[in-house]
Structures are given as C-alpha cells and as structure tokens.
Amino acid sequence: MSPPRERITVRGTGVAAPAVALSSTALTFASQTAGTTSPPQALTLTNSGSAALPISSIVAATWVDTTDLPLHGKQEGRFFHGYYDHYCYLPLYIFCGEQVLCARLREANHDAAFGSLREIQRIVAHIRTAWPAVKIILRGDSGFCRNAWMSWCEDNGVDFVLGL
Numbered sequence: 154m155s156p157p158r159e160r161i162t163v164r165g166t167g168v169a170a171p172a173v174a175l176s177s178t179a180l181t182f183a184s185q186t187a188g189t190t191s192p193p194q195a196l197t198l199t200n201s202g203s204a205a206l207p208i209s210s211i212v213a214a215t216w217v218d219t220t221d222l223p224l225h226g227k228q229e230g231r232f233f234h235g236y237y238d239h240y241c242y243l244p245l246y247i248f249c250g251e252q253v254l255c256a257r258l259r260e261a262n263h264d265a266a267f268g269s270l271r272e273i274q275r276i277v278a279h280i281r282t283a284w285p286a287v288k289i290i291l292r293g294d295s296g297f298c299r300n301a302w303m304s305w306c307e308d309n310g311v312d313f314v315l316g317l
Contacts, residue, residue: 213249213280213284213287213288213289213290214249214250214290214292215247215248215249215254215276215289215290215291215292216247216248216249216292216293217245217246217247217269217273217291217292217293217297218245218246218247218248218293218294219243219244219245219246219259219265219296220243220244220246221234221237221239221241221242221243221261222241222242222243222244222258223237223239223240223241224239224240224241224242230242230260231260231261232260232261232262233261234261237261240261241261242258242259242260242261243259243260243261243263243265244256244257244258244259245257245259245265245268245269245272247269247272247273247276254276255272255275255276257272264296265294265296265297266296266297266299266302269293269297269302270299270301270302270305273291273302273305273311274305277289277309277311288312289310289311289312290311290312290313290314291306291311291312291313291314292313292314292315293313293314293315293316294315294316295315295316295317297315298315298316298317302315303315
C-alpha cells in the first residue's frame with residue numbers, strides 16, 4: 154500500500170497560480186491576488202531534519218505564456234495582432250518559479266500555442282534526465298488548451314492545468 158499523498162490547493166477568484174521556490178530543506182508556494190500590488194502570500198514547508206526533501210515529493214510547476222512585443226516600424230516578420238490591437242511579435246515564455254526555461258521570439262501570425270509543444274517536449278526531457286522522479290505540472294491559459302498538447306501530457310505522465 155502506498156503512503157497517502159498530500160495536496161496543496163489554491164482557490165478563489167482573482168488568485169494567480171502559485172510560484173514555487175525550492176531548496177534542499179524547504180518548499181515555498183507563493184500566490185498574489187491578480188491585479189494588485191499587495192505582497193504575495195506564501196506557504197513554506199520546511200524539513201527540520203538534516204536530510205534533504207525526498208526528490209519524489211518535489212513538484213516542478215511550469216508556467217507557459219505569451220505576451221506581445223510591440224513593434225514601431227517595419228521590422229521583418231511583423232504582423233497585426235487583433236487581440237493586442239497593434240503590430241507585434243508574440244514571444245513564448247516558459248517559467249518554473251522565477252527561472253526562465255524558454256524565451257522564444259515568434260511572429261504574431263500564429264496562435265499562442267504555436268510551437269509550444271515542441272518546447273515543452275524539450276524542457277520535459279531535460280527535467281526528466283536530471284530528476285526522473287519529479288512530478289511535472291504544466292500551467293497555461295486557454296490559448297494552450299489544444300488536443301495535441303493535452304494528449305502528449307497524458308501520454309508522458311505530465312499533469313496540466315489549462316484555462317478553458
């Protein structure tokens with residue numbers, strides 16, 4: 154019989170997804186109310202013994218997102234993006250806590266998920282090579298809710314939280 158698993162859940166409206174910081178003796182989850190400048194609320198789990206936290210208890214929570222990079226001129230590859238209402242590039246960012254795992258400059262003539270699965274596959278392979286027992290959770294907004302993305306995650310033991 155396997156030991157019970159503990160879960161930490163962040164609930165409520167207007168609460169951003171938690172950031173995760175990790176050391177060999179502590180795991181910190183911090184969340185901040187969206188749209189405010191108030192300091193984030195944090196919950197820290199500490200290991201008071203001399204042993205490090207077991208690697209199987211560590212979660213690599215990864216955030217996938219895009220934003221606009223406005224253009225002022227006639228740069229190559231510029232496209233008008235209807236959502237942002239200007240000419241821009243649409244870079245892809247992938248973070249784990251405060252660590253940038255990917256920053257890919259892309260043209261804005263594609264949707265947010267374009268090329269993200271290839272980057273996720275590359276990053277997950279690197280994480281699994283270094284830490285095979287780490288649980289990986291990918292988070293993204295509705296722009297990343299694609300069947301190919303979710304199917305790949307399910308087939309490769311990667312959990313995901315996506316907006317709909």
